[in-house]
Amino acid sequence: MNTTTAASTVESSLVPVHTTGWRGGLANLVRKELGQWWGTRMWWIQTLIWVVLLNGVTTVIMLEGAGMPAGELVTEAVQTFLQMGATAIGIGVVLTIQGAVVGEKELGTAAWVMSKPVSRSSFVLAKLIAYSVGFVATALVIPSIVFVVQARLLLPVPLEYGPFALAVGIVALSVLFYVVLTIGLGCMFNGRGPVAGIGIGLILIGQFFKGMLPIPFVSITPWLLGDVATSFAIDSVPEWNRMIPLVATGTATLVLAFVGIRRFQREEF
């Protein structure tokens, strides 16, 4: 068999993809987005940043609080880890992915991808999936594992793993919210300014003013997720009102994802 025939035989095993509906091109786009996160140095840079930041601060607290009552020290360390996770990772998300959609619109790669058999919802969903997985894994799960090891080594009483894992899950919801918010804003605006401004602004308003705002309003924002996560980690029995921020943030996340996709479907390239 000559080379041409061999090549033809190999190529004949290619099967055309018949893409229809909202999932058109999704698998390929998710693979590409995950590759951009895990196939480059992005993942270990993110991991390094968050381990240094979250675990660095909690290590200092554990070491300096050696004279504190055991229960208080555990509470202090867990609270710091979860509160910082809910706030700082949100800021990190907005800063890191503010250009994920806008940059592609500016550069022309979005138009290029959309000239292929790809649905617009797939383009947005692929980013949501890859960035959510990337941030939750590198900024939250890995530092949480490190935190558990730290706690075993440095805390006088053991950490309750179940409630702590649940609390990490709640912070993960916060991370998802900010990923969806940033991607959604990227679908709505054509510049990075509004995307970063609204995202960071929302986090900072919550950080500095949530104590001054009416509780019914604050409880339907993601600003309380750090507090809710801490309460789950420290007490084992949740109160019903802790569920309000969870349900509200979950709902807001879904609505933002929907609105972002709808807006991107109307985008003109």
Place this chain on the structure above:
Amino acid sequence: MQTKVVQNQSDPAAPAPSVQDTVIHTVGLTKTFGHVNALQGIDLMVPRNSIVGFLGPNGSGKTTAIKLLLGLSRPTAGKATLFGMDSIQDSLAIRSRVGYLAQDPRFYTHMTARETLEFTARFFYRGPTEAIRARIDETLELVGLEDKADRPTKGFSGGERQRLGIAQAQVNYPDLLILDEPAAALDPVGRRDVLDVMERLRAYTTIFYSTHILDDVERVSDYVAILDHGRMVASSPTEALLDGDSTTYELTIRGDEQTVLRTLRMHPWVSNVTTDSQNGSTAMTISVTDEQAAESGLLRSVIATDDVVVTAFGRKHFNLEDVFLQLVKDPRE
């Protein structure tokens, strides 16, 4: 001088393509951006397996029209169908049969050329990686990028990006290739290569490409569509466009130019004569109003003139630049 070109439709002398043989069909395709009318009701038919040059000055609406065809943008009015499918409703199905090269192609800079092609190919094919790679190797060879295949596209020059753009556009063996200025960023050798690739692909696909390089169009295009200020000012087989009409003739003589001019002006159907004398030879461009009378009497009357030798005679053949400049209004004028 006025060149007769068929406005907004094919030359009536050429057979009109049937709907089944039409790959692109637009009716009254219109796009406005605020108060700017980017496209004003263009009607276009692109026959299967043809190469169609889409001409127009910068800002005439070529790229806007292409984006409407691909569903990247929505028409304000009118309709476009590709393969008989609606450009908006059936956009996904259309794009699975189309290869597209953007005017300034951009790719993910962290990917190599090979990864870019693999990423593109995976939208169209599944199957063993080996088979995908074989397809990609073939495509890289086609555009001469084998030696740069494993370099990140971040460092690619404009010409290399253009070659990669052509490669990704035809990695899926598309039924229709839409190329927006495919040779614009290329040096003369690269340009020639692109035209060669287009010629080779002619047998398998329909090629619709925009350009402002008139020589390229003349060389490879079967049909030409000319856009100006968002309006289609001509759409015709290239030959028909360049043949111009049968009311303008070119005559070259040696001898007494004045005698010939007097003879020509005696005919009531000669409307205009321009002359250009060089090295004892005079080239005349003669416009007539009666085609039949000119066919039978023009050359005969000149040959009958004493002391004059006719060295060339025939219908005036235009080049595309002549036609283009006649049809397209210069905004400075």
